[in-house]
Amino acid sequence: MAKLNDEGQWIIMMGFIVSIAIFIMALIVAESALVGKTTSESVLEFPKNDIQDLRSELFDRRWSDFQDPAAYGNLQNDIINLSLNRKGAVISFSYYQPGDDSVLLIHYNNGLTEYNDMYTERPSELSRGVF
Amino acid sequence: MVDDTAQLYTIEGVAAGFLMILTAYFIISSSTVITPQETHIADLQLEQLGSDALRVMDTPTENGTPGYLALCLSNYDPISFSDNITRLINTKTDSGTDRLHYNTTIFYRDGAAIGNATFGGDIYYRENAVKVSRLVTVDHFPPGAGIPNRKQVVLVEVLVWRS
Numbered sequence: 001m002a003k004l005n006d007e008g009q010w011i012i013m014m015g016f017i018v019s020i021a022i023f024i025m026a027l028i029v030a031e032s033a034l035v036g037k038t039t040s041e042s043v044l045e046f047p048k049n050d051i052q053d054l055r056s057e058l059f060d061r062r063w064s065d066f067q068d069p070a071a072y073g074n075l076q077n078d079i080i081n082l083s084l085n086r087k088g089a090v091i092s093f094s095y096y097q098p099g100d101d102s103v104l105l106i107h108y109n110n111g112l113t114e115y116n117d118m119y120t121e122r123p124s125e126l127s128r129g130v131f
Numbered sequence: 132m133v134d135d136t137a138q139l140y141t142i143e144g145v146a147a148g149f150l151m152i153l154t155a156y157f158i159i160s161s162s163t164v165i166t167p168q169e170t171h172i173a174d175l176q177l178e179q180l181g182s183d184a185l186r187v188m189d190t191p192t193e194n195g196t197p198g199y200l201a202l203c204l205s206n207y208d209p210i211s212f213s214d215n216i217t218r219l220i221n222t223k224t225d226s227g228t229d230r231l232h233y234n235t236t237i238f239y240r241d242g243a244a245i246g247n248a249t250f251g252g253d254i255y256y257r258e259n260a261v262k263v264s265r266l267v268t269v270d271h272f273p274p275g276a277g278i279p280n281r282k283q284v285v286l287v288e289v290l291v292w293r294s
Contacts, residue, residue, distance in 0.1 A: 014143060021150060025157050032161035040171035049182040049263065056189075057266040057284065065268065071282060078240045078284035079266060085245045086238055086264065086286055 050087060051108055051115050054079070058093060059119075062104055066095045100124050173293075174261050181233070181263035181291040184219040188212075189265055197270070204237070204269045204285065207276040209251030220291065230294050232258075238286040239278050248278055250287070260292035 057079070065071045072095065083089045089110035096103055106117040188200040197205070203212040212235065221228040234252035238245055265287045272278040278285070 011139065011143070018146070018150060021154070025154060028161055029157060036172055040175045043175055044171060044178065049178070053182075053186075053264070053266055056186075057268065061268060065282070074282070075268065075284050081240045081243075081245065082238055082266070082284065082286040086288065 045112060047087075047089070047108075047110055047113055050083075050089060050110070051113075054083070054091065054093075054108060055106065055117070058095075058104060058106060062095055062102065170259060174259075177231075177291050177293065178261045178263055180220055180231075181261065181289055182265075184216055185263060185265040185287065185289065187219060188215055189267060198267075200265065200287065201267050201269055204250075204267060204287070205271055205273075207273050209235070213251050216289070232292055232294055234290045236288045237278070238288060239283060241279055246278070248276060252290075255290055255292070258292040258294065260290045262288055262290055264288045 061075060065075055076093070079093075080091050083091045087110065089108060091106075091108050093104065093106045095105075100123050102121040102123075104117075104119040106115070106119075108115040185200065188203075189198045191198045199215065200212070203209075203215075216233055216235075220231045220233065223229055232253040234255045235250040237248045237250050239248070240246075266284055267287055268282070268284050270282055272280050274280065
């Protein structure tokens with residue numbers, strides 16, 4: 001009966017280690033492509049620019065055009081209809097002045113992301129220096 | 132005479148060194164692997180660039196005055212708009228310019244309907260483009276523009292692509 005050749009065990013073991021290392025590296029590379037895809041997709045999906053645009057437009061208008069009820073209604077119609085038709089986003093906002101305060105309520109929903117905002121300005125407290 | 136024993140160990144040492152360098156290379160480069168089918172990262176950068184360009188143009192230089200974008204619209208001046216946005220999106224930190232193109236459409240509300248008007252730009256041949264938009268309040272439009280002449284909010288949509 002032939003004797004089992006037990007030489008070269010060290011080399012065989014190194015062969016195993018090397019092949020396992022290559023396999024693990026392949027896994028890491030495969031993962032990285034997926035990570036880039038999912039992160040950029042989720043960033044693209046989030047309507048960051050739409051919300052910032054809406055907010056900046058409303059904050060720009062609140063002291064000038066929103067003071068006039070007719071202009072306010074017109075501009076409100078414009079923004080709501082354009083957003084619904086071109087971006088598929090449901091927007092509602094209202095600007096009202098209880099007492100001395102000014103309140104701006106913003107609601108945004110495009111089916112994936114919902115955003116609500118309430119902004120209050122109190123001139124009385126601002127003039128007293130209370131924040 | 133040169134000692135020629137332990138050649139296998141020498142080969143193994145070289146292989147192990149090579150393997151370590153390769154591992155370090157893969158780990159460093161793994162965070163920026165872009166497969167050919169994967170263009171979302173480029174889209175993301177284009178979208179940010181386009182939005183920033185529109186934001187810069189919509190920001191007034193002084194309090195109480197309209198921004199440059201609103202001025203271009205109320206004069207219905209696609210040429211000034213083109214000069215500015217082309218420069219904004221094509222400027223690079225080093226010398227030379229980028230190869231970005233754009234195409235602009237204005238959307239406005241006319242009663243219950245949404246109308247659109249083209250506002251200059253390059254001809255779009257279905258390249259891989261992203262769309263950026265900006266709400267702009269315009270005081271009035273000149274009669275030739277074909278847009279209802281009243282104070283209104285219009286949506287400026289810009290397609291941006293790289294050729």
